[in-house]
Amino acid sequence: MDFLRPASWEEALAAKAEHPTAVPIAGGTDVMVEINFDHRRPEYLLDLNRIGELTEWEIGEESVRLGASVPYTKIMENLRAELPGLALASHTVASPQIRNRGGVGGNLGTASPAGDAHPALLAAGAEVEAESAARGTRLIPIDEFYTGVKRNALQPDELIRAVHVKKADGPQQYSKVGTRNAMVIAVCAFGLALHPETRTVRTGIGSAAPTPVRAKAAEEFLNAALEEGGFWDNGKIITPSVAKQFAELCSGACNPIDDVRGTASYRRHAVGVMARRTLTWTWESYRGARRASEGAA
Amino acid sequence: MRVNFTVNGRPQEADDVWEGESLLYVLRERMGLPGSKNACEQGECGSCTVRLDGVPVCSCLVAAGQVEGRDVVTVEGLADFAKQRAESGCATGACGTTLQDAQQWRAKGTDSQTGEGGELSPIQQAFIDAGAVQCGFCTPGLLVASDELLERNPNPTDADIREALSGNLCRCTGYEKIMDAVRLAAARQSEAV
Ligand SMILES: Cc1cc2nc3c(=O)[nH]c(=O)nc-3n(C[C@H](O)[C@H](O)[C@H](O)COP(=O)(O)OP(=O)(O)OC[C@H]3O[C@@H](n4cnc5c(N)ncnc54)[C@H](O)[C@@H]3O)c2cc1C
Ligand code: FES
Ligand code: FES
Numbered sequence: 001m002d003f004l005r006p007a008s009w010e011e012a013l014a015a016k017a018e019h020p021t022a023v024p025i026a027g028g029t030d031v032m033v034e035i036n037f038d039h040r041r042p043e044y045l046l047d048l049n050r051i052g053e054l055t056e057w058e059i060g061e062e063s064v065r066l067g068a069s070v071p072y073t074k075i076m077e078n079l080r081a082e083l084p085g086l087a088l089a090s091h092t093v094a095s096p097q098i099r100n101r102g103g104v105g106g107n108l109g110t111a112s113p114a115g116d117a118h119p120a121l122l123a124a125g126a127e128v129e130a131e132s133a134a135r136g137t138r139l140i141p142i143d144e145f146y147t148g149v150k151r152n153a154l155q156p157d158e159l160i161r162a163v164h165v166k167k168a169d170g171p172q173q174y175s176k177v178g179t180r181n182a183m184v185i186a187v188c189a190f191g192l193a194l195h196p197e198t199r200t201v202r203t204g205i206g207s208a209a210p211t212p213v214r215a216k217a218a219e220e221f222l223n224a225a226l227e228e229g230g231f232w233d234n235g236k237i238i239t240p241s242v243a244k245q246f247a248e249l250c251s252g253a254c255n256p257i258d259d260v261r262g263t264a265s266y267r268r269h270a271v272g273v274m275a276r277r278t279l280t281w282t283w284e285s286y287r288g289a290r291r292a293s294e295g296a297a
Numbered sequence: 298m299r300v301n302f303t304v305n306g307r308p309q310e311a312d313d314v315w316e317g318e319s320l321l322y323v324l325r326e327r328m329g330l331p332g333s334k335n336a337c338e339q340g341e342c343g344s345c346t347v348r349l350d351g352v353p354v355c356s357c358l359v360a361a362g363q364v365e366g367r368d369v370v371t372v373e374g375l376a377d378f379a380k381q382r383a384e385s386g387c388a389t390g391a392c393g394t395t396l397q398d399a400q401q402w403r404a405k406g407t408d409s410q411t412g413e414g415g416e417l418s419p420i421q422q423a424f425i426d427a428g429a430v431q432c433g434f435c436t437p438g439l440l441v442a443s444d445e446l447l448e449r450n451p452n453p454t455d456a457d458i459r460e461a462l463s464g465n466l467c468r469c470t471g472y473e474k475i476m477d478a479v480r481l482a483a484a485r486q487s488e489a490v
Contacts, residue, residue, distance in 0.1 A: 001316035003298055003362040025360055029340055032358040035317045036338040045316060049363045095464025096442070097355045098340055182463035183341060 002044045009051050010133075012159060015044075017133040020156035022046040026054070026069045027101030029094070030110045054105070054161070063167055065129070068105025068160040075104075083165050085172035085191050089120040092176045095183050105160045108145065111152040111211070118146070118212030119191030119204030120174055125166035132157045139164065146211035170194035171285040173278035176206070177262075177270045187262040190250070190274035194282050199223070199232050203275070208254035208267045218249030218275065235290045238283050243276050250275035302364045304328065305374025306381075306393020314361045321345045321356040323364075324371060329400045332372040332437045336466075343465035346438035347371050353445050355464075372437035373399035375444060379418035382448065420444045423482035424475075431469035439465045443479050451486055453479070 004022060006012035016022055022044035025031045034040035048054055054069035057079065064082050066075070072090035076099070080087040086104075093099050093116050107117040108128060127139040134157060145153050154160070172193040178184030189206035201222050203215045225242045226232055251272035256264040300311045300323065311327045319338070324330045324347070334344035338357045345356045348370040356369075370378050374394040394402075417425070420443050430436050439462060446453055446461035453461070458479045467475060 003316040003360070005362060005365065025363070028358045028360055028363065029355075032319060032360060033339045035360075036319060036357065041317070045360060045362070047360065047363050094340065095343065096461060097343055097346055097353050097464040098358075100352045101354050101358065 001042065004044055004046045005050060006046070006048075007050050009053060009131075009161070012046065012048060012051055013131060013133040013157075015046055016159055017157045019044045019046075024048055024109065024159060026106045026109075027071065027098075027103055029098050029102040030106055048105075048159075057162075059167070063126075063164045066104060066163045066165055068108075068162055069103050071101060071103050072099035082167045083120075083124065084168050085120040085124050085174050085193055086117060086165060088172070088174035089116040089176075089189075089191065092116055092174070092181075092184075092186075092189075104163050108152060108160055108163070109154075111146055111150050113149065113209060113211055114186045114189075114207040115212065116174075116176065116186060116189060116206065119189050119206040120172075121163065121165060122204030122212060122214050123172065123191035123193040123202045124168065125193075125195075125202060127164045128153075128160060129162040129164060130154055130158045131161045132159075137161070143214065146213075149210045151211075168193065169198075170196040171282040171289070173282050175274040175278050177274070185261065188254075188256070188267040188270050188274075190271055190278055192275070192278040192282055194286055196232060196286065199227060201226070201279075203250065203253075205250065205253060205271055207261075208256040208271050210255065213253060213255075215250040215253035215275070218246050218253060221249055222246045222279075235287045237287070238279065243279055246279060247272040247276040298362065300361050300365050302366060303368040303393075304330070304396070305370055305377065305399055307395055309396060311361065316360075316362060318361045319357050320347070320349075320359040320361055320364050320369070323361045324356060324369075328396060330371055330373050330396075332399075332402070334434055334437055336434065340464075341466065342435070342438070343442065343462075344435050344438040346441045346465065348441060348445065351445075353442050370441070371399070372440055373402040375440060376402075376416045376418045376421065379420070379444060418444060419485060420447065420478070420482045423485065424478045427474050427478035427481050429470060429474040429478035435465060435467040435469075439467065439475060443475075443482065446479070447483055447486060451483065453483060455480075 004015045006015050023042035024046045026048045054067045056067045058065045072093050075090045076087050104117045107115040121142050126142040128145050131137045140153050174191045176189040177187040186207040188208045191204035193202050205213050251268045254268045256267035258264050300314050311323050336342045336344045340355045340358050347356045350368050377394045
């Protein structure tokens with residue numbers, strides 16, 4: 001095994017071009033487990049820890065450009081206002097020690113259906129900034145990033161430089177089912193974001209299909225129902241029948257398996273429950289914000 | 298490969314390190330510092346917790362090569378680390394713990410039960426006084442994590458303590474005495490100010 005320690009992003013891209021089989025290591029919270037248990041013996045480890053810009057973020061007009069190695073702890077501490085869904089999801093990852101090392105770049109690299117960043121990124125709207133020495137930068141829409149179980153759209157010579165996550169324009173929630181609060185890989189998880197500016201709702205489902213997925217039929221149904229009932233303007237409580245149908249469509253978007261963490265039917269059921277709850281929570285806070293701004297006006 | 302990094306305030310060098318080796322392995326097997334425990338090697342138990350550039354991490358999940366040039370504090374250096382922090386910084390340049398001292402570190406003193414007369418950090422003393430140590434396997438990780446909590450947050454609520462220690466498993470105590478120990482250390486810390 002060789003340990004490559006590029007001192008700059010350019011050097012890292014050059015190393016990845018020269019050794020496409022090199023395994024990048026950021027926080028190491030996925031890679032080291034595999035090495036410790038001899039599940040993986042890469043020829044090259046490509047250490048990204050010396051590349052300072054990977055741990056930085058920039059808050060732009062529309063989105064946050066989140067460096068691939070920004071640890072979850074920093075997201076929770078610094079980006080709760082801009083990226084509330086991702087901050088909530090980050091807080092559910094493992095433990096403080098793991099959150100101090102692991103980040104979204106590694107979560108995307110592993111592309112586990114259970115990764116907690118994914119539902120939040122799908123719901124918020126995001127693009128993955130991938131770069132290679134040969135072809136430069138490309139932005140991969142998050143909906144096209146997950147290509148199979150633990151597979152993603154990266155080419156062998158590419159590295160993730162950053163993720164561009166849309167800044168929240170409305171309430172967001174993240175919900176996860178597990179046996180306790182800490183150190184739990186999701187049995188299933190659900191992210192929801194209201195986007196009042198475009199009058200749309202987006203979702204993300206974790207651990208209930210071969211890849212993280214959006215519940216698109218549920219989104220379309222809810223978008224239409226909210227529009228029809230004038231809900232965005234009148235700020236009324238969402239009718240129980242609408243919430244119920246939304247929940248059912250979210251369950252229907254799942255394609256889960258039975259495994260040690262839970263059965264397929266439990267996952268389908270639990271996703272529906274989380275969908276209804278997160279819709280209620282986010283809608284309540286949307287109504288609260290509306291009332292507050294009307295009161296002030 | 299060779300890795301140079303600071304351990305408990307002193308520069309150290311590890312030779313013949315395998316590229317896939319963890320920081321935990323280097324500390325325990327190459328530097329003779331078995332304080333950080335190896336229980337799971339997968340980040341689940343926290344018994345290998347050390348400070349990496351001040352940040353608590355599982356040393357079993359840090360590749361040795363990643364610590365080149367960086368700063369590691371282990372439980373063996375915790376007493377000195379806490380002392381220097383209390384005296385605010387290292388003015389003399391002779392701070393830190395030598396590898397030999399760290400290797401020989403024991404909760405010695407005149408009484409091994411109470412730690413009396415030994416060189417203990419306040420959190421270590423509090424763990425002894427509160428009866429938070431049974432088999433002791435989880436203790437080093439909990440000490441490092443608790444000490445960092447109290448550095449960051451001198452008056453933690455119970456919820457803060459639970460959150461800070463949520464990455465550390467203990468199979469013996471049932472955690473209540475550990476909670477007591479952290480509360481005790483916090484109370485003593487605020488009395489001292
Ligand atoms: C005890 C424990 C509990 C966990 N609990 C959770 C949990 O609750 N939720 C959850 O989502 N995850 C969990 N994980 C998994 C892990 O912590 C996350 O997936 C984390 O986001 C990985 O980030 P990292 O920086 O440590 O990745 P690494 O281990 O460094 O890398 C992971 C993968 O991504 C690749 N990679 C890293 N950076 C880049 C880059 N810039 N460009 C291209 N590829 C890259 C690596 O080659 C590797 O394939 C847990 C892990 C452990 C050990
Ligand atoms: S040995 Fe590192 S967390 Fe268990
Ligand atoms: S005292 Fe035995 S594991 Fe904690």
